[in-house]
Structures are given as C-alpha cells and as structure tokens.
Amino acid sequence: MIEAKDLITERKPTWCPGCGNFGILTALRAGIALAGLDPKDTVIVSGIGCSGKIPHYVKTYGFEGIHGRILPVVTGIKLANNRLTVIGSGGDGDGYGIGMGHFMHAMRRNLDITYIVHDNQIYGLTKGQYSPTSDQGFKTKSSPLGSIEPPVNPITLAIIGGATFVSRGFVGRLEHLKSVIAHAIEHKGFSLVDILQPCVTFNYKNTYQWYSQRVYMLEEDGYKPNDKMKALEKGEEWGDKIPLGVFYEVQKPTYEDNLPQIKDVPLVFQKIEDVDIRKAMEEFV
Amino acid sequence: MIINKLTWMIGGVAGAGIIAAGTAFAKACSRGGLWVFVENEYPSLIKGGHNTSMVRVEEEEIFSHIRSVDLLVALNKETILLHQDELSPNGGILYDGEEIKIEKEEIKRKDISLISIPAAKLLEESGLGKLMLNSLMVGASLGIVDYDFEILIDVLKDSFQKKGDKVIEENVKVAKLGFDYAKNYKDKFAHTLRRRDEKERMLITGNDAICLGALKAGCKFIAAYPMTPASSILHYMASKEREYNLVVKHTEDEISAINMIIGASYAGVRAMGATSGGGFSLMVEGLGLAAMSETPMVMVEAQRPGPSTGLPTRTAQGDLKFVLSASQGDFLRIVIAPGDIEECFYETFNAFNLAEKFQVPVLIISDKFLSESPKTVYKFDEKDLKIDRGKFLSEEELERIEDYKRYLDTEDGVSSRAIPSQKNGIHLATSYEHSQDGSSLEDENTVRSMVDKRFKKEKYIQKEIKNYFKFFGPQEADLTLVSWGSTKGPILEAMKLLEREKKNVNFLQIIYLSPFPSTEVKNILEKAKKTMVVENNKTAQLAQMTKEKTGKDIDYKCLKYDGRPFYPSEIYDKVMEVLR
Numbered sequence: 001m002i003e004a005k006d007l008i009t010e011r012k013p014t015w016c017p018g019c020g021n022f023g024i025l026t027a028l029r030a031g032i033a034l035a036g037l038d039p040k041d042t043v044i045v046s047g048i049g050c051s052g053k054i055p056h057y058v059k060t061y062g063f064e065g066i067h068g069r070i071l072p073v074v075t076g077i078k079l080a081n082n083r084l085t086v087i088g089s090g091g092d093g094d095g096y097g098i099g100m101g102h103f104m105h106a107m108r109r110n111l112d113i114t115y116i117v118h119d120n121q122i123y124g125l126t127k128g129q130y131s132p133t134s135d136q137g138f139k140t141k142s143s144p145l146g147s148i149e150p151p152v153n154p155i156t157l158a159i160i161g162g163a164t165f166v167s168r169g170f171v172g173r174l175e176h177l178k179s180v181i182a183h184a185i186e187h188k189g190f191s192l193v194d195i196l197q198p199c200v201t202f203n204y205k206n207t208y209q210w211y212s213q214r215v216y217m218l219e220e221d222g223y224k225p226n227d228k229m230k231a232l233e234k235g236e237e238w239g240d241k242i243p244l245g246v247f248y249e250v251q252k253p254t255y256e257d258n259l260p261q262i263k264d265v266p267l268v269f270q271k272i273e274d275v276d277i278r279k280a281m282e283e284f285v
Numbered sequence: 286m287i288i289n290k291l292t293w294m295i296g297g298v299a300g301a302g303i304i305a306a307g308t309a310f311a312k313a314c315s316r317g318g319l320w321v322f323v324e325n326e327y328p329s330l331i332k333g334g335h336n337t338s339m340v341r342v343e344e345e346e347i348f349s350h351i352r353s354v355d356l357l358v359a360l361n362k363e364t365i366l367l368h369q370d371e372l373s374p375n376g377g378i379l380y381d382g383e384e385i386k387i388e389k390e391e392i393k394r395k396d397i398s399l400i401s402i403p404a405a406k407l408l409e410e411s412g413l414g415k416l417m418l419n420s421l422m423v424g425a426s427l428g429i430v431d432y433d434f435e436i437l438i439d440v441l442k443d444s445f446q447k448k449g450d451k452v453i454e455e456n457v458k459v460a461k462l463g464f465d466y467a468k469n470y471k472d473k474f475a476h477t478l479r480r481r482d483e484k485e486r487m488l489i490t491g492n493d494a495i496c497l498g499a500l501k502a503g504c505k506f507i508a509a510y511p512m513t514p515a516s517s518i519l520h521y522m523a524s525k526e527r528e529y530n531l532v533v534k535h536t537e538d539e540i541s542a543i544n545m546i547i548g549a550s551y552a553g554v555r556a557m558g559a560t561s562g563g564g565f566s567l568m569v570e571g572l573g574l575a576a577m578s579e580t581p582m583v584m585v586e587a588q589r590p591g592p593s594t595g596l597p598t599r600t601a602q603g604d605l606k607f608v609l610s611a612s613q614g615d616f617l618r619i620v621i622a623p624g625d626i627e628e629c630f631y632e633t634f635n636a637f638n639l640a641e642k643f644q645v646p647v648l649i650i651s652d653k654f655l656s657e658s659p660k661t662v663y664k665f666d667e668k669d670l671k672i673d674r675g676k677f678l679s680e681e682e683l684e685r686i687e688d689y690k691r692y693l694d695t696e697d698g699v700s701s702r703a704i705p706s707q708k709n710g711i712h713l714a715t716s717y718e719h720s721q722d723g724s725s726l727e728d729e730n731t732v733r734s735m736v737d738k739r740f741k742k743e744k745y746i747q748k749e750i751k752n753y754f755k756f757f758g759p760q761e762a763d764l765t766l767v768s769w770g771s772t773k774g775p776i777l778e779a780m781k782l783l784e785r786e787k788k789n790v791n792f793l794q795i796i797y798l799s800p801f802p803s804t805e806v807k808n809i810l811e812k813a814k815k816t817m818v819v820e821n822n823k824t825a826q827l828a829q830m831t832k833e834k835t836g837k838d839i840d841y842k843c844l845k846y847d848g849r850p851f852y853p854s855e856i857y858d859k860v861m862e863v864l865r
C-alpha cells in the first residue's frame with residue numbers, strides 16, 4: 001500500500017513560505033494514500049496559477065494544462081481510460097472564473113472524477129487581483145475601490161449544478177482535509193472539494209486566523225449530507241460561521257455508466273489496428 | 286438526343302426537402318453506374334429562404350459542378366425567376382403550372398421548354414398529402430430522362446429505412462406517380478440517362494470521407510461543438526459510436542472540445558475534433574497546449590466565409606494564414622489541405638500517423654464546398670493503410686528504462702511516449718516550457734535546447750510526407766495554375782475545357798501547407814512560363830505563402846470571395862484572358 005511519503009517528488013515547491021498550497025499538497029498526497037490509489041493509475045490535472053504547480057510535487061501521472069481548462073482535460077483522460085482515477089486541482093480563478101462554464105457542465109455530466117479547488121479568494125500568481133470568490137468590497141489591484149459584485153458560492157452552485165459530492169475543507173484543519181479528499185476520491189461521481197486557503201502574500205483579509213475563528217465541522221453538528229435543501233441552506237452559511245465537511249452526497253449513475261462501449265474495455269486498450277470499414281463504405285453506395 | 290450528360294437542379298424553400306431530393310436523384314444516378322457531383326446551396330436558416338441542390342451527371346468521372354443547368358425542377362416561382370438564366374440552350378423547367386402561376390413575360394428565355402406536371406393534383410388524388418412533393422418531382426425528373434425507376438425504389442428504401450415501411454411505400458408510390466406522368470414528356474426534353482455497368486461506387490461528401498479515414502485510423506474519441514460546415518463530422522461519428530466503440534462528446538464549447546481531445550490523447554487514445562473558423566478561433570490556446578505538451582492531435586477546420594459569423598452555410602478559403610499561424614509562440618504543426626474526397630480519406634488516415642509519430646498537432650483544412658458536396662468515388666482502398674503509433678512505449682520497454690523522461694532530447698526531437706496506467710512511465714506533461722523530465726525551468730540554455738528539440742522534428746516530418754503536392758497536365762505549359770484545397774475540382778474541369786481549345790495549361794496542387802514544400806514549389810514556379818493562383822479568398826493567401834517560402838511572385842490571381850465555389854467556366858475565362 002502506498003504511503004503519502006512515497007508520493008513526494010524531487011522537485012522543490014516554489015510557493016511562498018506559509019502558502020496554503022503546502023497544506024493542500026500534504027493533504028492531497030495523504031488523501032491519495034488513504035484512498036489506496038496506485039500512482040500509475042492516478043492522474044493529477046492542473047491549470048495555471050499558484051495551484052497549477054501541484055502535479056510537479058506528487059509522484060503520480062500529471063498534466064499541467066492551460067488556465068481554466070482543467071475539467072475538459074480531466075474529462076478527456078477519464079473517457080479515454082475510465083479505469084484511471086483522475087483528479088483536477090486548480091485555483092478559484094481557474095475554476096470559478098475563466099473555467100466556470102466547464103465547471104457547470106462537468107458537474108451535470110457526473111463523471112467519476114474529483115475536483116479540488118484551491119480557494120484563496122485572490123489571484124496570486126498574477127500578483128493580487130480580486131477573484132470570483134473574493135468578498136464584496138474587497139480591495140485589490142484590480143478593485144482599488146472595493147469589488148462591486150458579490151462572490152460566487154461554489155458550494156451552492158455545485159449542489160444545484162448536479163455534483164454528487166460537495167465538500168469544503170480548510171488547510172488549517174489538515175487531518176480533516178485529508179479525510180475529505182480521500183472521501184471525495186472514493187465517491188463514485190463528480191466530487192468537489194473547495195479548500196479554503198490563505199494567500200499570505202496578497203490576501204491580507206482572509207488569513208489563517210480569519211478562517212480559524214470562523215470554521216466549524218458540519219459533522220460535529222450532527223449534520224447529514226443527504227438532503228439537498230438542507231445542504232443548500234448550509235451552503236449559504238458564510239461570514240461569522242463557515243461550515244467545513246461534506247455538504248451533500250448522493251449516489252447517481254455516472255456518465256461512464258451510460259457508455260456501454262467502454263464498459264468492458266477502456267478506449268485506450270481497444271485494438272485499433274485493422275478497423276474494418278467495409279460496412280461503413282457500403283452504406284454510401 | 287444527349288445521353289448520360291445532364292445537370293439537374295432542384296430549388297425551393299428551405300424545409301421543402303430540397304437537399305434530400307438532390308441526394309435521392311444523385312444516388313439513383315450514381316447507383317446506375319453514372320458519375321455524379323452534387324452541390325448544395327442553402328442559407329443559414331431552417332424554414333423558408335431559397336435552397337438549391339444541383340446534381341451533375343456524366344458517363345466519365347467529374348470533379349465539380351458547372352454553371353449551366355439542363356433540367357431545373359422548380360418547387361416555387363422564385364426558383365424559376367432566379368435560375369432561368371442558368372439554363373442551357375434547350376434546357377427545361379419542370380414545375381407544377383397549376384400551382385405556380387408564371388406570366389409569359391417573366392420567362393426571358395425563348396430557347397427553353399416549360400414542362401408542367403400537375404404535381405399537387407396528383408398528390409391530392411393519391412391522398413398522401415403535399416409533403417412528398419420533392420419525391421414526386423424526383424420521380425418525374427427520372428421519367429423525363431427515361432431512367433430506370435427500379436433504382437430509385439432502392440434508393441428511397443435505404444434513405445427512409447429508419448422511418449419505416451409505410452413512409453417508404455408512400456414515397457415510392459408518389460415518385461412513381463411523378464415518373465409515370467412525366468414519362469409522357471420524355472420527347473420534349475433532349476437529355477436521356479441510361480444505367481451503365483460499373484463496379485460499386487460510393488456517393489460521399491468530404492466530411493464523411495474524413496470520418497471514414499478517422500475510423501480506419503483507429504480514432505476512438507471525438508469532441509466537437511456543432512458548427513457548419515463541420516457538424517456532419519460530429520453527426521456521423523456519433524451515429525457510429527456503438528458500432529465502432531467510439532466515445533463522441535458534444536461539448537459545451539470548442540475550448541472544451543480541444544482540451545478534451547488533448548486529455549484523451551495524453552491518455553493514449555487517438556482523438557480528433559472538427560470545427561469551422563469561429564470555433565477554431567476559440568481552440569487556438571489549446572492548439573498551443575498540444576504543441577508545448579507534445580500531445581498528438583488531429584483537428585479538422587472546415588472553412589466558411591468570415592470574419593466573425595460571416596456566411597455560415599457558404600464556402601471560402603480565407604483561413605489558410607490563420608490556420609498556419611494560430612496561437613502564440615513558435616512551434617511546428619502539420620497542415621494538410623485535401624482537395625478531393627479521396628484525399629479527405631487518405632490524408633485523414635495519414636494525419637493520425639503523423640500526429641503520433643511526431644507528437645505534433647495536425648490540422649486538416651477543408652471548406653464547405655469540399656466538406657458538404659457529395660461526389661461519386663470508388664470505394665477506398667484500405668489494403669496498404671498501416672497504423673504507425675511512433676515511439677509509443679510498451680510496459681516491457683518502460684521496464685528497461687531506468688529514468689524515464691517524457692521530453693528526452695533525441696536525434697529526431699521525438700521523445701518516447703508513456704501513458705497513464707504504465708508502471709514505469711510516471712511523468713508530468715506540461716504547458717510550461719520545461720526540461721526533459723517535464724519540470725518547469727527558465728534558464729536560457731534549457732529553454733533554447735528544448736525549443737530546438739521540438740523543431741528538430743521538422744526535417745524528419747519533411748522526409749516522412751509523401752504527398753506534398755500533385756501535378757496535373759503537361760510538364761511544360763504556357764500557364765501553370767497553383768492552388769490548394771477544394772478548388773482542385775473546378776480547376777480540373779476547367780482544364781478539360783482548355784484542352785478542347787488546345788490551351789497548354791498545367792496545375793500544381795499543394796496538399797501540405799506546413800511544412801511547406803519550398804524547394805519543389807520553387808522549382809516548378811521557376812520553370813513555369815506564367816503562373817496563376819486560383820483561390821476562394823480575397824487576398825490570395827497561397828500566393829502570399831509561396832512568395833514567403835520561395836521568393837517567387839505569382840503572376841496572375843483568379844480569386845472568388847462571394848461565398849460560392851468556382852464554376853469551372855470562371856477559371857476557364859480567366860485563363861483564356863491571360864493566354865490571349
């Protein structure tokens with residue numbers, strides 16, 4: 001059985017000291033180990049942004065694509081080889097900004113994939129602009145007078161959008177985060193893990209302390225994630241109290257379940273030599 | 286009497302089954318051993334508006350439509366008014382004179398015959414309703430030319446197979462009504478079609494030929510967003526999902542499509558997409574991703590007139606320079622421009638081999654005229670088509686490699702490829718500039734060496750390509766035509782006409798636009814007495830390209846940019862003018 005330490009690569013992370021991504025990296029490796037994945041059958045797909053570096057540091061297959069397009073790449077990989085575990089891992093700008101269209105469609109498709117969002121409510125790698133999840137009024141380089149629009153709520157969007165596993169973690173609660181990621185990977189269907197993560201360089205508002213004072217565990221409240229309406233209610237909670245854990249979980253057939261052509265043999269292992277097209281040609285006669 | 290030489294056209298409002306009628310007529314002729322070329326024109330709307338389907342039929346192979354129409358089937362008055370000028374001397378108009386009231390002065394042509402048949406009345410008497418007017422007129426058309434009705438029965442059976450026996454029966458009945466009625470008028474019309482003995486041939490469009498090429502090449506994954514004139518690739522492949530074990534994904538947008546294709550290909554599956562210029566615009570960033578991550582990919586760009594929405598259902602060749610240079614940065618791409626149905630098939634097959642062998646994006650550039658015009662062709666020869674997956678590592682080969690590097694610098698610049706699920710092949714593929722193991726690195730030497738590594742492939746790609754260009758006509762000529770893509774058909778037809786006039790013209794068709802066959806093209810241009818490009822665009826993009834690559838100017842330009850394909854006569858006229 002693989003252990004988290006076996007997933008460490010020789011590459012040295014380039015994140016700022018104190019960056020929340022270190023915690024996500026630790027939790028991701030641990031989650032993969034906890035879920036009992038085989039690194040050769042695991043692919044981590046990232047986009048662009050500080051979060052995009054993460055596949056460099058996990059010893060599984062990795063694909064670092066372009067900004068906002070994680071989920072299409074994840075979908076392509078999964079449809080090509082449905083035996084793989086495919087994990088998308090990207091930022092809030094990547095997933096909820098430029099990639100929002102893909103996010104909504106990937107959720108309703110319900111492929112068996114896991115999507116981890118490093119949600120630090122800011123653009124880090126472009127040096128501090130407000131993001132889709134920034135609180136209203138947040139002052140940044142691109143919103144010097146405070147952002148005008150209210151933030152995206154990824155939790156309620158995901159519940160409504162058709163995700164079958166919707167959760168939130170916080171890098172300041174590492175053990176909890178590890179188990180949420182493992183749980184998300186094990187869930188059969190589209191899993192979202194929105195991870196609250198401070199950006200110590202550009203986000204002076206949403207700090208470790210700010211989050212720590214507000215977060216609480218849903219399960220400690222006796223919350224059960226099986227009721228969509230209650231999940232939406234909990235998902236609306238943000239401010240003085242911020243819930244962590246699984247908001248919603250439901251079992252539904254996956255997209256792949258409806259593709260008999262890959263039920264027995266994934267596309268990638270199907271023979272492609274000597275495809276017989278005589279019948280297809282006959283139809284044009 | 287004119288035997289086996291006919292240009293037939295049907296026109297009416299969109300939604301009246303014009304294209305279906307054209308296809309049925311064409312198929313009936315093609316199955317009877319004749320050679321057929323079909324050209325459909327339709328505006329970008331679903332109901333109303335003017336549609337035409339033109340079917341040219343000959344005894345010998347033909348390569349395009351022509352301007353003159355021998356038999357015009359008018360389902361409405363507009364068709365008569367719009368197209369009477371296109372009728373050949375002694376041509377005929379077949380219409381329902383009881384429904385379409387036309388005044389004598391509205392018919393400007395005195396050399397044509399008006400053949401009226403009471404189609405609406407016949408339909409009413411049959412009790413089958415007006416909907417099948419198109420089938421009745423197809424039957425009537427075949428009656429006038431004294432063709433074998435049995436062939437049409439088979440065609441109707443096949444085309445309405447999915448709709449059930451009742452629909453087939455009704456259509457056959459209606460077509461027979463038209464056929465029998467119109468047969469009485471066969472002496473009023475000079476053209477006759479007779480079935481011939483020929484081996485089995487297909488009536489197929491460029492897009493469908495591209496699909497067959499992709500199927501044969503083992504393409505397993507297609508992701509696309511509908512866009513005319515590329516959509517029929519999505520439709521055909523989707524219809525074959527179960528039979529050929531494919532996954533065909535209609536995506537939320539073209540950005541998603543290209544990224545899914547890249548994901549599937551990274552995971553080891555041969556993958557393709559199809560779009561037109563607008564969709565390709567959205568894909569451009571993904572194209573660069575395929576190049577930087579060295580992920581093989583095949584994309585079809587079926588052009589239509591632009592910029593922007595342009596003319597969605599018409600044809601153009603205005604995207605050549607765009608396709609050749611899309612995306613930021615310097616990188617290799619292979620751009621193939623098939624010029625006919627056979628090239629659509631074989632070059633699509635080749636595209637997949639080239640993409641995997643060299644781990645570069647391959648773009649197939651077509652246009653509405655080639656993508657959507659059915660033509661009679663012999664069945665494709667699959668015998669010599671061999672799949673070559675390039676440096677794809679097996680588990681055993683990976684076992685023997687101590688420290689696998691996905692982007693290993695090699696003699697030919699192509700690195701061995703491993704895919705997820707392979708034990709020793711764990712690696713990172715990336716959009717960043719990277720070192721041989723996929724790590725992001727920014728030092729000057731690594732950057733330069735990795736850019737050079739990717740460009741090393743060029744020489745080997747050039748060696749690999751077999752069908753860079755084709756050359757038609759005599760070695761020495763008074764004029765050398767230069768072109769690419771679908772203009773090939775009208776050019777070959779124009780050359781037939783020019784030969785009759787004893788004009789000495791040859792033709793260079795460039796199939797691979799990238800890498801460009803500079804040396805060969807330069808040689809040909811240097812030897813040529815006079816040169817002329819023929820292009821469906823405003824700015825003679827191929828002429829610009831040949832200037833850039835060979836330093837040679839093209840002397841004359843025959844350009845058309847009204848959204849319509851060339852008629853052979855337009856090229857003929859221009860050549861005659863140049864050679865005067």
